[in-house]
Amino acid sequence: MVPLSYYLVLSGFLFACGVIGFLIKRNILTIFMSIELMLNGVNLSFVAFAAHWHAIGGEAHGLVPLSGQIFVFFVMVVAAAETAVGLAIIIAVYRTRETLNVDQVNLLKL
Amino acid sequence: MSVHLILFLAFGAVCVAGAINLLAQTHPINSALSLIAVMAALAGEYLLLGAEFVAAVQVIVYAGAIMVLFVFVIMLLNAGVEEQTQGSRVAVLFGIPGMLLGSILVAWVVLRHSGTEAVAAGALPGDPVTIGQLLFHDFLLPFEITSILILIAIMGAVVLASKPPTSPAGVAPAEVD
Numbered sequence: 001m002v003p004l005s006y007y008l009v010l011s012g013f014l015f016a017c018g019v020i021g022f023l024i025k026r027n028i029l030t031i032f033m034s035i036e037l038m039l040n041g042v043n044l045s046f047v048a049f050a051a052h053w054h055a056i057g058g059e060a061h062g063l064v065p066l067s068g069q070i071f072v073f074f075v076m077v078v079a080a081a082e083t084a085v086g087l088a089i090i091i092a093v094y095r096t097r098e099t100l101n102v103d104q105v106n107l108l109k110l
Numbered sequence: 111m112s113v114h115l116i117l118f119l120a121f122g123a124v125c126v127a128g129a130i131n132l133l134a135q136t137h138p139i140n141s142a143l144s145l146i147a148v149m150a151a152l153a154g155e156y157l158l159l160g161a162e163f164v165a166a167v168q169v170i171v172y173a174g175a176i177m178v179l180f181v182f183v184i185m186l187l188n189a190g191v192e193e194q195t196q197g198s199r200v201a202v203l204f205g206i207p208g209m210l211l212g213s214i215l216v217a218w219v220v221l222r223h224s225g226t227e228a229v230a231a232g233a234l235p236g237d238p239v240t241i242g243q244l245l246f247h248d249f250l251l252p253f254e255i256t257s258i259l260i261l262i263a264i265m266g267a268v269v270l271a272s273k274p275p276t277s278p279a280g281v282a283p284a285e286v287d
Contacts, residue, residue, distance in 0.1 A: 006122075013125075026192050027189065047161045
Protein backbone atom coordinates (compact mmCIF):
# COMPACT_ATOMS: atom_id res chain seq x y z
CA MET A 1 0.00 0.00 0.00
CA VAL A 2 1.49 3.28 -1.13
CA PRO A 3 -0.03 6.59 -0.02
CA LEU A 4 -1.56 8.67 -2.80
CA SER A 5 0.72 11.57 -1.90
CA TYR A 6 3.83 9.58 -2.94
CA TYR A 7 2.47 9.27 -6.46
CA LEU A 8 1.60 12.97 -6.52
CA VAL A 9 5.10 13.94 -5.36
CA LEU A 10 6.68 11.78 -8.08
CA SER A 11 4.30 13.27 -10.64
CA GLY A 12 5.15 16.78 -9.49
CA PHE A 13 8.86 16.02 -9.64
CA LEU A 14 8.60 14.81 -13.25
CA PHE A 15 6.59 17.92 -14.17
CA ALA A 16 9.17 20.15 -12.47
CA CYS A 17 11.99 18.42 -14.36
CA GLY A 18 10.09 19.05 -17.59
CA VAL A 19 9.70 22.74 -16.77
CA ILE A 20 13.40 23.05 -15.88
CA GLY A 21 14.42 21.32 -19.11
CA PHE A 22 12.09 23.56 -21.10
CA LEU A 23 13.75 26.62 -19.58
CA ILE A 24 17.46 25.68 -19.57
CA LYS A 25 17.81 23.57 -22.71
CA ARG A 26 18.87 25.28 -25.96
CA ASN A 27 18.38 22.36 -28.34
CA ILE A 28 14.89 22.52 -29.80
CA LEU A 29 14.59 18.70 -29.76
CA THR A 30 15.45 18.48 -26.07
CA ILE A 31 12.95 21.24 -25.32
CA PHE A 32 10.33 19.16 -27.10
CA MET A 33 11.30 16.11 -25.03
CA SER A 34 10.85 18.17 -21.86
CA ILE A 35 7.25 18.84 -22.92
CA GLU A 36 6.72 15.07 -23.24
CA LEU A 37 8.15 14.66 -19.73
CA MET A 38 5.62 17.16 -18.39
CA LEU A 39 2.76 15.29 -20.10
CA ASN A 40 3.97 12.03 -18.54
CA GLY A 41 4.02 13.58 -15.09
CA VAL A 42 0.42 14.72 -15.54
CA ASN A 43 -0.59 11.23 -16.76
CA LEU A 44 0.81 9.66 -13.60
CA SER A 45 -1.32 11.89 -11.40
CA PHE A 46 -4.39 11.10 -13.56
CA VAL A 47 -3.93 7.34 -13.03
CA ALA A 48 -3.17 7.74 -9.34
CA PHE A 49 -6.30 9.86 -8.82
CA ALA A 50 -8.37 7.31 -10.75
CA ALA A 51 -7.22 4.53 -8.40
CA HIS A 52 -7.80 6.75 -5.39
CA TRP A 53 -11.29 7.75 -6.60
CA HIS A 54 -12.16 4.07 -7.00
CA ALA A 55 -10.71 3.20 -3.58
CA ILE A 56 -12.85 5.77 -1.74
CA GLY A 57 -15.99 4.73 -3.62
CA GLY A 58 -16.28 7.78 -5.85
CA GLU A 59 -18.44 5.95 -8.39
CA ALA A 60 -21.38 6.36 -6.05
CA HIS A 61 -21.19 10.12 -6.62
CA GLY A 62 -22.10 9.84 -10.28
CA LEU A 63 -18.74 10.07 -12.05
CA VAL A 64 -18.01 7.35 -14.58
CA PRO A 65 -15.52 4.87 -13.09
CA LEU A 66 -12.08 4.76 -14.63
CA SER A 67 -12.44 8.28 -16.08
CA GLY A 68 -8.89 9.06 -15.03
CA GLN A 69 -7.49 6.28 -17.18
CA ILE A 70 -9.63 7.39 -20.14
CA PHE A 71 -8.23 10.93 -19.80
CA VAL A 72 -4.75 9.44 -20.03
CA PHE A 73 -5.63 8.03 -23.45
CA PHE A 74 -6.81 11.42 -24.66
CA VAL A 75 -3.62 13.04 -23.33
CA MET A 76 -1.62 10.42 -25.23
CA VAL A 77 -3.56 11.11 -28.44
CA VAL A 78 -2.97 14.85 -28.12
CA ALA A 79 0.72 14.19 -27.34
CA ALA A 80 1.06 12.02 -30.44
CA ALA A 81 -0.58 14.65 -32.65
CA GLU A 82 1.56 17.36 -31.07
CA THR A 83 4.73 15.33 -31.62
CA ALA A 84 3.93 14.71 -35.29
CA VAL A 85 3.24 18.39 -36.01
CA GLY A 86 6.06 19.63 -33.77
CA LEU A 87 8.72 17.44 -35.33
CA ALA A 88 7.53 18.50 -38.78
CA ILE A 89 7.94 22.14 -37.68
CA ILE A 90 11.44 21.34 -36.36
CA ILE A 91 12.38 19.82 -39.71
CA ALA A 92 11.01 22.89 -41.51
CA VAL A 93 12.96 25.19 -39.17
CA TYR A 94 16.15 23.21 -39.73
CA ARG A 95 15.61 23.35 -43.47
CA THR A 96 15.39 27.14 -43.51
CA ARG A 97 17.75 28.10 -40.63
CA GLU A 98 20.15 25.12 -40.62
CA THR A 99 20.33 25.14 -36.83
CA LEU A 100 18.64 23.43 -33.89
CA ASN A 101 19.66 26.11 -31.41
CA VAL A 102 16.64 28.14 -30.32
CA ASP A 103 18.83 31.20 -29.71
CA GLN A 104 19.59 31.40 -33.42
CA VAL A 105 15.94 31.12 -34.41
CA ASN A 106 15.26 34.81 -33.72
CA LEU A 107 13.45 36.11 -36.77
CA LEU A 108 10.64 37.62 -34.68
CA LYS A 109 12.98 39.17 -32.11
CA LEU A 110 13.28 42.94 -32.00
CA MET B 111 7.80 -2.37 4.09
CA SER B 112 5.48 -4.03 1.65
CA VAL B 113 6.39 -5.34 -1.78
CA HIS B 114 4.17 -2.69 -3.32
CA LEU B 115 6.09 0.11 -1.68
CA ILE B 116 9.45 -1.43 -2.64
CA LEU B 117 8.34 -1.71 -6.28
CA PHE B 118 7.01 1.87 -6.21
CA LEU B 119 10.35 3.11 -4.87
CA ALA B 120 12.34 1.10 -7.45
CA PHE B 121 10.32 2.38 -10.43
CA GLY B 122 10.25 5.86 -8.94
CA ALA B 123 14.04 5.86 -8.58
CA VAL B 124 14.39 4.98 -12.28
CA CYS B 125 11.96 7.79 -13.13
CA VAL B 126 13.83 10.35 -11.05
CA ALA B 127 17.25 9.26 -12.34
CA GLY B 128 16.05 9.34 -15.94
CA ALA B 129 14.48 12.78 -15.56
CA ILE B 130 17.65 14.21 -14.00
CA ASN B 131 19.79 12.54 -16.67
CA LEU B 132 17.59 14.12 -19.36
CA LEU B 133 18.52 17.52 -17.95
CA ALA B 134 22.19 16.70 -17.41
CA GLN B 135 23.01 15.29 -20.84
CA THR B 136 24.05 17.68 -23.60
CA HIS B 137 23.54 15.36 -26.56
CA PRO B 138 19.89 14.95 -27.63
CA ILE B 139 20.19 11.22 -28.26
CA ASN B 140 21.23 10.65 -24.63
CA SER B 141 18.30 12.74 -23.46
CA ALA B 142 15.96 10.72 -25.69
CA LEU B 143 17.22 7.42 -24.28
CA SER B 144 16.78 8.59 -20.68
CA LEU B 145 13.26 9.75 -21.56
CA ILE B 146 12.54 6.23 -22.83
CA ALA B 147 13.75 4.89 -19.47
CA VAL B 148 11.42 7.30 -17.65
CA MET B 149 8.45 6.18 -19.77
CA ALA B 150 9.18 2.48 -19.26
CA ALA B 151 9.43 2.98 -15.50
CA LEU B 152 6.16 4.95 -15.56
CA ALA B 153 4.53 1.94 -17.24
CA GLY B 154 5.62 -0.06 -14.17
CA GLU B 155 3.98 2.52 -11.91
CA TYR B 156 0.76 2.22 -13.91
CA LEU B 157 0.84 -1.55 -13.44
CA LEU B 158 1.18 -1.02 -9.69
CA LEU B 159 -1.93 1.17 -9.82
CA GLY B 160 -3.86 -1.56 -11.62
CA ALA B 161 -3.96 0.25 -14.96
CA GLU B 162 -2.81 -2.66 -17.11
CA PHE B 163 -4.06 -1.35 -20.44
CA VAL B 164 -2.65 2.14 -19.81
CA ALA B 165 0.72 0.54 -19.02
CA ALA B 166 0.69 -1.43 -22.27
CA VAL B 167 -0.31 1.62 -24.30
CA GLN B 168 2.36 3.66 -22.52
CA VAL B 169 5.05 1.23 -23.67
CA ILE B 170 3.69 0.81 -27.19
CA VAL B 171 2.70 4.38 -28.02
CA TYR B 172 5.00 6.52 -25.88
CA ALA B 173 8.18 4.50 -25.44
CA GLY B 174 7.66 2.88 -28.81
CA ALA B 175 6.11 5.11 -31.45
CA ILE B 176 6.66 8.65 -30.19
CA MET B 177 10.25 8.12 -29.03
CA VAL B 178 11.15 6.28 -32.25
CA LEU B 179 9.93 9.40 -34.07
CA PHE B 180 12.19 11.52 -31.85
CA VAL B 181 15.25 9.32 -32.40
CA PHE B 182 14.51 9.25 -36.13
CA VAL B 183 14.44 13.07 -36.31
CA ILE B 184 17.60 13.35 -34.19
CA MET B 185 19.43 11.08 -36.63
CA LEU B 186 17.84 12.72 -39.68
CA LEU B 187 18.96 16.20 -38.62
CA ASN B 188 22.33 14.89 -37.37
CA ALA B 189 21.86 16.80 -34.11
CA GLY B 190 25.12 17.44 -32.26
CA VAL B 191 26.04 18.56 -28.77
CA GLU B 192 24.13 21.69 -27.82
CA GLU B 193 26.07 24.83 -27.04
CA GLN B 194 25.20 26.79 -23.93
CA THR B 195 24.59 30.51 -24.23
CA GLN B 196 24.48 33.49 -21.92
CA GLY B 197 20.71 33.55 -21.73
CA SER B 198 20.48 29.95 -20.63
CA ARG B 199 23.00 30.54 -17.82
CA VAL B 200 20.73 33.24 -16.43
CA ALA B 201 17.87 30.75 -16.62
CA VAL B 202 19.97 28.19 -14.70
CA LEU B 203 20.88 30.77 -12.08
CA PHE B 204 17.31 31.79 -11.33
CA GLY B 205 15.25 28.93 -12.69
CA ILE B 206 16.66 25.96 -10.80
CA PRO B 207 16.54 27.48 -7.28
CA GLY B 208 13.06 28.77 -7.96
CA MET B 209 11.80 25.45 -9.26
CA LEU B 210 13.45 23.52 -6.42
CA LEU B 211 11.89 25.86 -3.89
CA GLY B 212 8.48 25.47 -5.54
CA SER B 213 8.79 21.68 -5.77
CA ILE B 214 9.80 21.35 -2.12
CA LEU B 215 6.93 23.60 -1.09
CA VAL B 216 4.39 21.60 -3.12
CA ALA B 217 5.79 18.28 -1.84
CA TRP B 218 5.62 19.50 1.74
CA VAL B 219 2.04 20.67 1.38
CA VAL B 220 0.94 17.46 -0.37
CA LEU B 221 2.68 15.16 2.13
CA ARG B 222 1.45 17.19 5.10
CA HIS B 223 -2.19 17.64 4.23
CA SER B 224 -3.18 14.67 2.07
CA GLY B 225 -3.55 12.23 4.93
CA THR B 226 -2.44 8.64 4.58
CA GLU B 227 -5.04 7.16 2.24
CA ALA B 228 -3.20 4.33 0.56
CA VAL B 229 -3.71 3.18 -3.00
CA ALA B 230 -3.78 -0.61 -3.07
CA ALA B 231 -1.99 -2.54 -5.79
CA GLY B 232 -4.43 -3.48 -8.52
CA ALA B 233 -7.19 -1.62 -6.73
CA LEU B 234 -8.79 -0.54 -9.97
CA PRO B 235 -9.84 -2.90 -12.74
CA GLY B 236 -8.06 -1.36 -15.70
CA ASP B 237 -8.23 -4.30 -18.07
CA PRO B 238 -8.81 -3.81 -21.82
CA VAL B 239 -12.42 -5.05 -21.67
CA THR B 240 -13.52 -2.42 -19.17
CA ILE B 241 -11.54 0.34 -20.86
CA GLY B 242 -12.89 -0.60 -24.28
CA GLN B 243 -16.52 -0.64 -23.12
CA LEU B 244 -16.05 2.78 -21.51
CA LEU B 245 -14.26 4.21 -24.52
CA PHE B 246 -16.92 3.06 -27.00
CA HIS B 247 -20.00 3.83 -24.89
CA ASP B 248 -19.53 6.74 -22.50
CA PHE B 249 -16.67 8.44 -24.32
CA LEU B 250 -17.67 7.66 -27.91
CA LEU B 251 -17.96 11.28 -29.09
CA PRO B 252 -14.57 12.42 -27.67
CA PHE B 253 -13.03 9.24 -29.11
CA GLU B 254 -14.33 10.05 -32.59
CA ILE B 255 -13.21 13.67 -32.27
CA THR B 256 -9.67 12.55 -31.44
CA SER B 257 -9.62 10.53 -34.65
CA ILE B 258 -10.33 13.75 -36.57
CA LEU B 259 -7.58 15.46 -34.56
CA ILE B 260 -5.11 12.75 -35.52
CA LEU B 261 -6.13 13.00 -39.18
CA ILE B 262 -5.60 16.78 -39.18
CA ALA B 263 -2.25 16.34 -37.40
CA ILE B 264 -1.07 13.81 -40.00
CA MET B 265 -2.04 16.12 -42.87
CA GLY B 266 -0.38 19.06 -41.12
CA ALA B 267 2.82 17.10 -40.56
CA VAL B 268 2.93 16.05 -44.21
CA VAL B 269 2.37 19.62 -45.40
CA LEU B 270 4.92 21.10 -42.98
CA ALA B 271 7.66 18.55 -43.56
CA SER B 272 7.27 18.39 -47.34
CA LYS B 273 9.74 20.26 -49.49
CA PRO B 274 8.74 23.87 -50.27
CA PRO B 275 7.69 24.25 -53.92
CA THR B 276 10.21 26.93 -54.84
CA SER B 277 13.36 27.42 -52.79
CA PRO B 278 14.89 30.94 -52.98
CA ALA B 279 18.45 29.59 -53.26
CA GLY B 280 17.43 27.22 -56.01
CA VAL B 281 18.29 24.17 -53.93
CA ALA B 282 17.02 23.19 -50.49
CA PRO B 283 19.65 23.51 -47.70
CA ALA B 284 19.15 19.88 -46.72
CA GLU B 285 20.52 18.76 -50.07
CA VAL B 286 23.74 20.77 -49.91
CA ASP B 287 25.83 18.25 -47.97
